[in-house]
Amino acid sequence: MSKLILSLDGGGIRGAATTQFLALVEQSLQAQYQKSIRDCCDLYAGTSTGSIIALALATTDMSMDDINQLYNHSNAKKIFTENKGWFEIDGINAPKYQASGKTTVFKEKLGLAKLADTPEGKHVLAVTYGIEKRRPYVLKSTKSKYRKLLAYQVADASSAAPTYFPTTATKLPPSQNQHWLIDGGVVANNPTMCAYAEACRLWPSEAKRVLSIGTGTLTRKINGPESQKWGAMQWMVKGQIINLLSDEQVVAYQAITISPVGSYIRVNAEMREQPGFDTPPDDAMDDISPTNIKKLKELGTFWFEQYGQAVVELLNNSYQGPSLDKIDPKTGKPAEYT
Numbered sequence: 092m093s094k095l096i097l098s099l100d101g102g103g104i105r106g107a108a109t110t111q112f113l114a115l116v117e118q119s120l121q122a123q124y125q126k127s128i129r130d131c132c133d134l135y136a137g138t139s140t141g142s143i144i145a146l147a148l149a150t151t152d153m154s155m156d157d158i159n160q161l162y163n164h165s166n167a168k169k170i171f172t173e174n175k176g177w178f179e180i181d182g183i184n185a186p187k188y189q190a191s192g193k194t195t196v197f198k199e200k201l202g203l204a205k206l207a208d209t210p211e212g213k214h215v216l217a218v219t220y221g222i223e224k225r226r227p228y229v230l231k232s233t234k235s236k237y238r239k240l241l242a243y244q245v246a247d248a249s250s251a252a253p254t255y256f257p258t259t260a261t262k263l264p265p266s267q268n269q270h271w272l273i274d275g276g277v278v279a280n281n282p283t284m285c286a287y288a289e290a291c292r293l294w295p296s297e298a299k300r301v302l303s304i305g306t307g308t309l310t311r312k313i314n315g316p317e318s319q320k321w322g323a324m325q326w327m328v329k330g331q332i333i334n335l336l337s338d339e340q341v342v343a344y345q346a347i348t349i350s351p352v353g354s355y356i357r358v359n360a361e362m363r364e365q366p367g368f369d370t371p372p373d374d375a376m377d378d379i380s381p382t383n384i385k386k387l388k389e390l391g392t393f394w395f396e397q398y399g400q401a402v403v404e405l406l407n408n409s410y411q412g413p414s415l416d417k418i419d420p421k422t423g424k425p426a427e428y429t
Contacts, residue, residue, distance in 0.1 A: 093298035093354075093408060094133040096290055097148075098283040100359075101139025101276040102306025103252070103376025104171075107162035107384050109144060109304050111391025112358060112398075114159040119395075119403050128155055131406040134293070135215040136286035138275040140306065140376075142217035142249035143197065146242040149215035149232070150204035161200055162387075167379035169196050187377070190257045193250065197243040206230070206245065207238035216289060218275030218282050219248040222258060227278045228270070229285055233293065236264040248272035255377065281305065281342040287349070300405055301350055303343065305359030307390065308417065309374045343416070347428050352414050355428075356405055358398050359417035360390070366423030368393040394418075397425055 099109055117128050129148060137145030147158045172192035174185055209215050209232040216231035230237050230245050240263075248259045252274040259272050279285055283303045290299050347355050362374040372378070372386035397418060404410035414428040 093300050094290055094294050095131055095406060095408070096134045096136065096283070096286045096299060096301045096303075097128070097132045097145070098281070098286045098301065098303040099135075099137040099141030099144050100282075100303075100305045101137075101141050101250070101252075101274065101280045103140055103255075104162070104167055104379050104384065105306035105372070105374075105376060105387060106140030106144060107159075107387035108372075108391040108394065109141065109306060110155070110159040110162050111388040112304065112394045113144070114155045115392065115395040116399060116402050116406070117155040119399060120406055123403060124407050126407065128406065129210075131408075133213055134286055134290050135209075135213075136217070136282040136289075137215075137249070138218045138280050138282045139250045139252065141282065141304075142275070143201075143246045145215055146201060146204070146217060146246050149210075149213065150206065150208040150242045151201060153200075162384065164379060164381045164384055166196055167384065169193075171377050171379050186257045187255050190247075190251075190259070193256060194243075194247050197246050201241075201243040201246065204242040205238065206232040206240050206242065208242075214289070214293065216282070216285060217245050217249045218279045218285055219245075219251075219272045220275055220277050221270050221272055223271050227275065228263070228272065229289075231289065233289065239264065249275045252276065252376070279342070281346075283346040284342050287346060299350070299354065300408070300410075301346060301355045302402060302405055303346060303355070303357045305343075305357070305417065307362040307372070307374060308340070308359060310361050310363045347414055347416055350414060352429055353410060353412060355414040356398065356402055356410075356425075357416050358394050358402065358425075360394065361418070361420045362390075363420060365418065365420040367396065368423065397423070401425075 135145040135149045147153050169192040172189045174189050214232045219228050248261050251259045261272050263270050362371050373383050416426040419426050
């Protein structure tokens, strides 16, 4: 029996598209095969907003519909609580948002769940980055020293995006020394290769299936000639350097290339108008307006229309089609990889 990896990208509020897609997939999976996503997945992996979803699926009993409901305007307002300090230019010389709102919401929704609460035979991992030691941390249920970590603390560290949120101070075992952790998106916004490597270690002789879900590919143009004159501030503001660092496309290419044909589906699309979808959402990770959240959910529905049945079959281990990549904006259909 092959093993199923569910890998979820970072992207802030754009995770609303991910949860909407997965909620619709689960409804179809239950109707056709009387199974849930949890029944089908062996390894959950997430970075930033993806880690929240992955940890909720792995360590709690929240339904996919419940997880989808987390991505609403009310919760988003609490998470993205503006930093209003004196003489601070938010996002430039101070984080744009406070840490407290994000931590409070994660603690409220994930409770006291630990990585150890992942069901036997299944596993979860989340990616974060330690700035003092300049190294990534893959916090995972397969490593005994991390199993007592609280899921909400892992999600909090994995989603501490530089310029948006403060660095988190997290005590990591076994020493319980304080580590200063930031969003794993700076090294692995798409955690698929981290998950695939872990799966190869866990199940070296088993075949692997991969469902990798993005949060939309940015298309906003950056002025090339003007960038020749930029310094640090211009790269931060005009060049959106954080978004450039967290680009997921190289990992998507690596994953589809090494996966056997028909064992990999990448759900994603450029965030622009295309056939079948004419109201794209804002690509900002922090546009939490009710209108934009609605558009993000519509993006998730668009994905379900294009990928839904193939993903249901992949989860059920009965898919016989080609590997699928992100949607081609010229056709509005997933690109096929054979």
